[in-house]
Amino acid sequence: MTAPTEGFWGDDPSRLLRVDEGFVLAEVDTDSRPGFDGDKRSSESALAEGAAILSKLQEMFFAGSTAGDTRSVLLVLQAMDTAGKGGIVRHVVGAVDPQGIAHYAFKAPTKEELEHDFLWRIRKRIPGAGKIGVFDRSHYEDVLIARVRELAAPDVIDKRYGTINDFEQELVDNGTTIVKVMLHISAEEQKARLAERLDRADKNWKYNPGDVDERLLWPAYQDAYQLVFDRTSTTAAPWHVVPADSKWYARLAVQHLLIDxxxxxxxxxxxxxxxxxxxxxxxAAS
Amino acid sequence: MTAPTEGFWGDDPSRLLRVDEGFVLAEVDTDSRPGFDGDKRSSESALAEGAAILSKLQEMFFAGSTAGDTRSVLLVLQAMDTAGKGGIVRHVVGAVDPQGIAHYAFKAPTKEELEHDFLWRIRKRIPGAGKIGVFDRSHYEDVLIARVRELAAPDVIDKRYGTINDFEQELVDNGTTIVKVMLHISAEEQKARLAERLDRADKNWKYNPGDVDERLLWPAYQDAYQLVFDRTSTTAAPWHVVPADSKWYARLAVQHLLIDxxxxxxxxxxxxxxxxxxxxxxxAAS
Known part of the structure; x- marks a missing residue:
């Protein structure tokens, strides 16, 4: 186990947040900060310190690709609405050179995408050598909303977990390190965040009435996530569940996963x- | 003419740097800082102040696209090697939310790209609504290196200027504002920057022996740029030539062009x- 370079971690969050056998989502305290002893105030300098470390590592990683290193990194972000995926992209990913990032936000599949296997659109976005790919939502939607909303037959969805594991093993074999993160908030925290989007005129655009429709299915989504962890947290590509009621903690933790x-x-x-x-x-002669 | 919001500009660089009729590239002082009275020291706080303004505007711009605003922005960056395109992307573009940026670095065309019209690969990268597209090199390579290296027949290249103007007019008509920037350094400054890449082990990877080959054609490239300005600095999509011997000035200036x-x-x-x-x-009921 590599020790974290960032001096502010009391214990390595990569290990603390990893989904191992026997993991139970319902037992995670969404308001906890595993490995970090500081508070919101100290988190700001910690995030800046980590950003400098990550930025330097990313440049060296990219440099290596120009000399034949074919490895890549893929950060997969999944979460309930308002959990802070956008903030991770902005404040963690945004601190490194945009030239080294391949960001993609997956929306509801288009008609053309639906005409193909569910991994078809995913494969097109796999990061190239030296790049850090960032998936805002991913192929996991096909076993999350697809399960909760019954967008496919149960046996079709059941087969997808194995397909995903095979797919991810293939990526790993080809040099892609997959960092899978679920940002985990409580239903109460989501309510407060949605309320803020309704209260503030400069946040209204982030609100969608459909968010409440999904919210009403909270327990079903939690069950679907538990299944995802049970079936797809593999040695090759483990999941990490990041308590995210504190946005600052979630950002520090994901930053560390990338640094690590x-x-x-x-x-x-x-x-x-x-x-x-x-x-x-x-x-000299030129 | 709008006054710059950023308080640190003495005069509006958008106007000062624009290529108008009668512009002569050879008369531009690459070590000048039009419109900015401060020095390198004061440029740091200025860049941070501008970054906050740009970041807020970008968020509002992106928000508008979710409500039907179809406009987009396209920043086109052209320059001789080492002039600082990468630094612009990292320090200016990198200060805004990656989710609102569509960055693409055009390399030497692939075999498939060469089988199509020179704008084929460009059209695929036009930014969507609410996005700021960034082209690191562009369709202008087809009248720059293509002219200097005689990669196509003279009459074929000659036709491209008009084709580019028509293409850019079409983009503008469809709601894309094109910000065309040439970062302008002196041959001496380039020599110093290439020497640094050879001197420092952590910069070697940025050096390519081909850079000196291109450098030996410096006058031909300057002529090719002058032709680009004469023929493609249009009312719809004017060029801006940014003195770039001071990296900090160039970053501030391009930041302002985007803010403006x-x-x-x-x-x-x-x-x-x-x-x-x-x-x-x-x-509340959920």
Whole structure:
């Protein structure tokens, strides 16, 4: 186990948040902050410190890809509405060079997408070498809303978990490290956040009446998530459940998961693949 | 002419940097800072202040697209190697929400791309509603390196300027505001920056021996840029030449061009398209 580089973690959140055998979603305290002893105030400098570390690692990772390193990273974000996926993208992913990010937000499938296997649209968005891909929603929608809303026959949905595991194993075998994150808020916290979207004129645009429709199915969604964890938290691509009632904690935790991933890569600046001294002479003469 | 919102501009750089009739590239001082009276030190707080303004405008712009505003922005970046395109993306574009950015770096065309009209691959990357597209290189390569390296017959290249103007007019007519920027450095500044890439092990990966090959054609490239400005700086989509020997000045200037563009849109938070009071009741009951 690599120790976190960021000095502010009391214990490694990568381990604390990982979904292992016997995990029970209903037992997670959405208002907890595993591994972090500080408060909201101290979280700001911690996030800035982590951003500098992540940014440097990302540059080195990208540099390696120009010298033949074919590895990539894929951050998969899943959550109930208002849990803070957008904030993660903005404040964690947004702190690194946009040139190294491949972000994609999956919406309800189009007619063309529905005419294909559910992984068809996903495969098109797999990040290339040296990139950090970010999925805002993902193929897991096909076993979450699809299950809750019965968008496919039960036996079709049942087969998808295995298909997903095979798919992710294939990605991992091809050099993609998958970081799967569910941001976990309480139903009460969601209510407060939706209320704020209704109260503030500059937040109205983020509100959709359909959000309440989904909210009414909260227990069914929690069950569907539990099934996802039971069936798809694999050694190759484990899930992490991040308590997210504190937005600042969730951001720090996801930032750490990315830092931890890149640190395990054992990155280094790629050596020159040309004769440096000869190039210095050519440049001087130019 | 709108006055710049950012208090630190003495004069509006959008106007000062625009390529109008009679513009002569060779007369531009690459080490000048039109409109900005401060120095490198004061530029840091200025860039942060501008980032906050741009970030807020971008969010409002994106919000509008969810309510039917179909406008988009396209930032086109062209420059000689090392002029700082990457730094613009990282420090200017990188300060706004990644979810509102559509960045694409055009490389040498693939075999498939060469089998199509030169705008084929460009059209696929036009930003959608509410997005700020960023082209790191663009269709202008087809009249820059293509002219200097004679990658197509002279009459074929000659026709492209008009084709580009028609294409850009079509985009503008469809609601895309195009912000065309050439970052302009001196040959001496480029030499110093390439030397740094050779001197520092953590910069070697950014160096390519081909960079010196292109550098040896400096005068031909300057001529090709002058032709681009003469023929494609239109009322619909004017060029801006940004002196870029000072990286900090170039970043501030491009940041302002984006701020200025969004401010002219007359943005506002979109009103709710649902009954707010009724939704508050539904939420309370949920």
């Amino acid at each position: 991933t890149l640190q395990r890569f054992g990155l280094a600046w790629p050596p020159a693949d040309f004769d440096v001294e000869a190039e210095k002479m050519r440049l | 563009t969004l401010q002219r849109f007359g943005l506002a938070w979109p009103p709710a398209d649902f009954d707010v009071e009724a939704e508050k009741m539904r939420l």
